[in-house]
Amino acid sequence: MDEVEYLRIISGQRQDWRARLLYKPCFRFLSLLYRVGVSVRNRMFDWRLRSVRTVEVPVISLGNLTTGGTGKTPFVAYLTQWFQNHQKQVALLSRGYRALPGEVNDEKLLLDRLCPGVPHFQNPDRGDSAVKAIQEGAQILILDDGFQHRKLERTVDLVLIDAVCPWGYGSLLPRGLMREPKSSLRRADFVILTRVDQCSAPELEQLSQELTRLVPADRIATATFQPRVLINVKNEALSLKSVNGKRVWAFCAIGNPAGFRLTLEQAGFDVAGLQVFADHHHYSSDDVQEIGAQAREAEVDLILTTGKDLVKMSEPMFCGVPVWGVEIGVEIREGSEFLEQVLQGLIK
Known part of the structure; x- marks a missing residue:
């Protein structure tokens, strides 16, 4: 099953008997296991049972609750330019998701064009990347897709939520697209609703009410691309x-x-x-x-x-x-x- 077909199943576009009686029940069971794993992992970090690396410069993490689609890359460029306008040396840290062997991924290629000259370190170990970036003079570190990467201490956690599909079809992976339950937003320092121009006013109002039960209203912003x-x-x-x-x-x-x-x-x-x-x-x-x-x-x-x-x-x-x-x-x-x-x- 390819990714496009998978999305058709979990979104409800595909309604044949295999989707309803085979794939969805299987995905639902796996989601329960995934929820347990996520909960245990988060508790271990919350209770400091897993080590967290701390560095001496501010780290701003930009992440989301779902798998992709919230606009992180243009927002990384936005933040980079904001700090540059305030005379700060910025470095970007990312995992290098789905890069071909020996190459960099599409996000780095795009950010290299949008933010020329800004160092971008791609490594699954963001702690090592942070140390190297600081050694090269970075004063601000932007951790791309970092909400779930809790091994590196961050100064601020920014979370993006796509107003069009905020909760990843309502379920955790693989039944839906959520990496963590909504309650995880309580550890976010600031939430930004993106693509608010692509949903109706009633939908936006309902989403805002849901968010304010988890995050104070003065820690929520809206944005468009x-x-x-x-x-x-x-x-x-x-x-x-x-x-x-x-x-x-x-x-x-x-x-x-x-x-x-x-x-x-x-x-x-x-x-x-x-x-x-x-x-x-x-x-x-x-x-x-x-x-x-x-x-x-x-x-x-x-x-x-x-x-x-x-x-x-x-x-x-x-x-x-x-x-x-x-x-x-x-x-x-x-x-x-x-x-x-x-x-x-x-x-x-």
Whole structure:
């Protein structure tokens, strides 16, 4: 079973007898075992039965409760630029999830472009990376996808929650996409609801009420991801205004493909189709040919993808159709003053 089919099952899109009578009961049982494991692990850290490494500079962890899809990468870039604007030397620490042997993953490639010159250490042992980063002059460490990585002490825990699919279909892995239960948010210092422009006002209100039972209201902010410009593999830029209303074919390999499609539609594109690949997918020449063929058949003007996917491409055209990546930026809506206070506290 591939990842796309797995998501169709746990989201309820697939309702055949195998999904209802075989896969879901199996996933539910495994989720119970997973819950026990997560609970035991967290208690061991809470009670200091497992060692936690401490370093001498502030560590800001950016993470989530679910597997991917909340917008961590653009938010890492946002935080990096904020600290740089305050004259702090920043280093990024990440695991290097799904990197090919001897290579770096797509998130590092994208962050290297968004944050040029910022050291980025990829290593499952974030403690070792932290020591190396400090030795090289880092004054602030940003721990990417760090909420569950409790082996490194952090000064601030920021948690992102996707307002469109906040609780990963309501269950822990593998029945749903949650890495931890909602109650784990109590150890977060600040929560940021992302993609609030992609859900209705009643849905957002209900979600806010759920959150305030776990996190004080003055520790919650809302944010959106706004398209800014199109970039191609030659690092050429194209304004959104110049292609507004164009018919496009899209593809992506991210945690929230539906959110990407909605972003394109809200930006004014006519989306003829969206090809979805597993998160962090490594594209083959056959994939490129298939995408190009589908785009040509749909008679589109452009092929669009995410910035994270574009960095894995080498050709500016697929089957004669121009390929562009959508570069997005973070816009804090509500709670910006509270988030500013949190960040200011790290540079005093």
